[in-house]
Amino acid sequence: MKDVRELTMTEDNGMPRIGWIGAGRMGAAMGRRLLAAGYQVAVYNRTRAKAEALAEDGATVVDRPVDLADCDLVFTMVSASDDLLAVTSGQDGVLRGEPAPGVLIDCSTVSAEASSRVRQAGRERGTAFLAAPVSGNPYAVADGMATLPVSGPKGAYSNARPVLERLAAKATHVGEQEEARLVKICHNAMLGVLAQSLAEVTVLANKAGISRSAFLEFLNNSVLGSHFTRSKTQALVELDFTPTFTPPLLSKDLELALAAARELIVPMPVTADAAQLVTSAVGAGYHDEDFAVLVLEQARRSGLTLQPEHRMDQVD
8 A cells, every 4th residue: 555654745845736526515615725725636527617617726627537546635525425436436437547546535425335345446556545524514614614524544544634624624533444424424414303403493483473583593592502503594584595405415314324223223213203304305396405495394384484584683
């Protein structure tokens, strides 16, 4: 296997050459952070126009994942397990190149099985693999507020850590294999439960005649208030569902959590109910909106039609 201790010294400025696969909302935000930090970044995206948007920030655009094979660090940020397998070990995958990258770091939310397959494929090419699924939305990434659970060889993690900490407020090494996958899935399972619970109590208060703005202002200043409740207040009050994370993606992660729970024999009845309600929202046609749109489905089931409000904390 390559000596990852050499990775930080391949450029004249002492910084590694970075390849980036996946320039969607999250991938683009993360790539921009590295470009702003002065890293040389080459980008591939299946829809080339999305990669070209990063060229305006200084990135180089390539035609195939394999064109990034000679980079020191290659990040992947894709939508699903099959996508990860395709861009890494599939035809024209980055692990098909010569030489193979020194370290491959996947920031997607995918199954542990797919992650393990990529880890083995990397091992065969002498490439260290780190699973580092990101927690946060594009706005959190842009503000440096995202977090990363990371699992894989400790040496590779230690050497990639300066780059990881340019992407996130905190990177935490949680194990040597696929542990980061379960950490992220647990995180997103809790996200689904919290989102549904927040929708339920907000609709309950609203149907009783209390404005959503007043209720959420109170909640946000109580012991139960959090960065999450505050970040979703605008969506719930103004009914602005500009996407950060969509219902289909949340549904996928809840199903991954339930699959892990079945395998490990851990009952998760609350998560199971939340998964069904998120599936209901997807079935109702909410595919591209933010997952806070769960409040509309909760209101519909409650016989309530919501109207946009103004946030009280923004009223003079």
